[in-house]
Amino acid sequence: MSVPRFWRKQIARYNLVGTHCQKCDEYFYPPRNMCPACRREGEIEDFKFSGKGEVMTFTVIHTAAEGFENQTPYVLGIIKLEEGPSLTSQIVCDSKEAYIGMKVSPVFRKLGQDGEQGMIYYGTKFVPENARN
């Protein structure tokens, strides 16, 4: 992904900053600048999520996406945050340890890199709640 394309979303990725619609009280992560429910009537503000969440579903990826080859097998999940929205992220744990309903909390981690010399992407991954990094 290009540097500017990544850069624009850096705050959201680093700090789990999404958005909240004051009109309908829905929370969004990834952030949206238009409320999909209220559309133009919505009132969007930034919102920092606590990061507390639960694994809604997951998979263990053995055949990696391009650039993730060194990480296999890795656990990818959909995490439901306690404020409501869901997001896709890696879960840093043993692949046998993950289960649906597992409580997780966020950690700041390297996500990937453009080749050997390229830009390094950082962002939020999740760990089992009782595991401290």
Add this chain to the structure above:
Amino acid sequence: MRDVAIIGVKNTKFGEQWDRSFRDLVVEAGVGAVGDAGVVGEKIDSMFVGNMSGGQFVEQEHIGALIADYSGLAKDIHVPSTRVEAACASGGLALRQGIYAVASGMDDIVIAAGAEKMTDVPSAKASSALAAAADREWEGIMGATFPGLYAMIAKMHMHKYGTTSEQLASVAVKNHHNGQHNPIAQYKSQITIESVLKSIMVADPLHIFDCSPITDGASAVVLAPADIAHEFTDTPIYVKATAQASDTIALHDRRDITTLDAAVAAGKRAYQMAKMEPKNIDLAEVHDCFTIAEICAIEDLGFAKKGEGGIMTMNGETEIGAKIPINTSGGLKSCGHPVGATGVKQAIEIVQQLRGEAGKRQVDGAEVGMTHNVGGSGATAVVHIFSRDR
């Protein structure tokens, strides 16, 4: 609005075609379909070409004009040609645009085609191109792959409904069984539940035999107003419904990730337009890019109760000759999945079935068939219903 009929069809062979180029494939399909319809070039009013990612797979954009040119429809007669893109639903959507053109009365004879040449790049590059059908900024960046997204659907389906790996595998076994009788199919070898479960794990719980392959292929149909269809063929197949729906691009934003709401919505609209119900459908070609996708599809289209798609497949109710034959062609699993072509190829299978030309795959007395073509993890769904009777 005018009634529309399909008057000609042609698939190329599906598979790894190292010796053939993107344009070779589309021209073979297009010329074949035009020949099947007995139409001459000057009669063609417009064409629509479904293609997901020529830019990434063959580094060629401007596909519409390219195909018109190499089909001999650009010079002198200057037939308008439009590329249509909706990821793996590109073909279904090209067909839908063609139907619009004829139904509106703007055009009479229209070609709807779909094509993809996926093996000109290494498979890692192909996977990366396919991943562009999901949300690159919020799924792809986390290491999500297409099998990974469908694996998460499968995991949830298993958790909620008790669907098993054996039930998933039974989809692949059935589709390979059907595909052995399809001359265009990429894989004609037979597999068993055991061999699926023993094949390497791509994204838990999906094994490699749960996944459709990377494939080259093209498909084309010729459309005409129903009123004049008999001038070209004794067996026109009528379009009873065309429907499309959208959903969130990212899987994580769905209401319920085990239900493809876009497919449900497109299905409902199609049933309404055709004034039909699931029980009126004699057979369906559904988007089995992964085995779990077929299970979701038969639930979303109303052929199985929610959560019972796996059991129903395992019990053989979706085999040829059973309650509702699904993917008589062999599906994406056995035929292969040249992403832009798939939606058109599905329609061709239904046409061949309704014409009674499906050979050993023939569903006895088939009169009404449905196609279900999905883009991404369910952000686009296109559903068509075809009938032998107008």
